[in-house]
Amino acid sequence: MMNLDTLPVAPIATNSDQVEAVTAALAAHSLALVPRFPAETDRFLDFLSNFGEPLHYYGDGTGTHPSSGAIWRIKYDPAQAARREIHAVDGPLMPHSSQSLRDPRPPYFCMFMIDHGWLDMPTGKSGASLLVRWSDVLERMHTVDPGGYAEIVAALEASVPHPGGIARPVVYRLTSPRGPYDLGVRLKSDLLEHLRSQLPEHPSTRAVELLSTTALEVAQRIQLRSGDLLLLDNDRWGHGRESVVGRRRRAGREPELNPRELWSVTLG
Numbered sequence: 017m018m019n020l021d022t023l024p025v026a027p028i029a030t031n032s033d034q035v036e037a038v039t040a041a042l043a044a045h046s047l048a049l050v051p052r053f054p055a056e057t058d059r060f061l062d063f064l065s066n067f068g069e070p071l072h073y074y075g076d077g078t079g080t081h082p083s084s085g086a087i088w089r090i091k092y093d094p095a096q097a098a099r100r101e102i103h104a105v106d107g108p109l110m111p112h113s114s115q116s117l118r119d120p121r122p123p124y125f126c127m128f129m130i131d132h133g134w135l136d137m138p139t140g141k142s143g144a145s146l147l148v149r150w151s152d153v154l155e156r157m158h159t160v161d162p163g164g165y166a167e168i169v170a171a172l173e174a175s176v177p178h179p180g181g182i183a184r185p186v187v188y189r190l191t192s193p194r195g196p197y198d199l200g201v202r203l204k205s206d207l208l209e210h211l212r213s214q215l216p217e218h219p220s221t222r223a224v225e226l227l228s229t230t231a232l233e234v235a236q237r238i239q240l241r242s243g244d245l246l247l248l249d250n251d252r253w254g255h256g257r258e259s260v261v262g263r264r265r266r267a268g269r270e271p272e273l274n275p276r277e278l279w280s281v282t283l284g
């Protein structure tokens with residue numbers, strides 16, 4: 017398990033000018049971490065509005081925070097998990113980026129750990145977050161297959177049908193690339209399943225499979241603690257999660273549900 021020290025970012029002190037410090041961290045590292053942020057919806061959304069407009073969640077339904085349509089709440093819930101509602105399951109979440117298909121692309125994505133839940137679980141079951149720098153993924157893909165890389169990127173740059181009928185490319189050029197692998201990535205969590213059903217033999221489907229599996233290989237695994245607020249450049253970083261244990265029963269006690277709760281917001 018890596019920890020937050022392995023990320024190219026220093027936690028931003030609570031006594032600093034947080035907006036200025038976050039702006040500088042995003043410019044330098046495409047990532048910013050603010051620890052010990054208070055779990056208050058108004059304060060949270062006020063803070064985020066310095067970096068963009070908190071977008072209402074397109075998915076709607078039971079994952080939306082009751083006090084704000086912009087907050088998507090990820091928390092284990094047995095009944096919702098049985099209906100395969102993605103915010104409520106206890107299984108792993110493959111690396112992906114913000115679900116939004118808006119154009120222009122929303123610039124930032126926020127993850128805010130409200131309650132880190134049960135950490136005393138076996139490896140891979142403590143709900144560690146996965147953070148993926150897409151340039152690391154593309155570089156690894158090039159190293160593994162130098163001859164096929166250009167073709168794979170071309171397949172990712174082609175528009176593909178997304179759930180709901182909109183066509184978008186998965187990989188796109190950035191206006192100020194910082195290196196040969198600094199491309200933007202838009203990877204909705206349900207895209208691969210959709211492509212497998214719609215275009216099973218298509219080169220773009222195979223390319224998205226490769227992008228996803230490589231992302232899992234190079235992901236940095238970090239355990240966010242209650243109060244940790246992470247802002248990510250939505251072009252350059254993806255996110256995911258290892259499994260959580262949803263419920264347990266300890267000797268002589270009533271069954272318990274894992275209180276782990278994370279809020280996510282996309283900024284447009």
Ligand SMILES: [Fe+2]
Nearest residue numbers: 112113255280
């Ligand atoms: Fe997500």
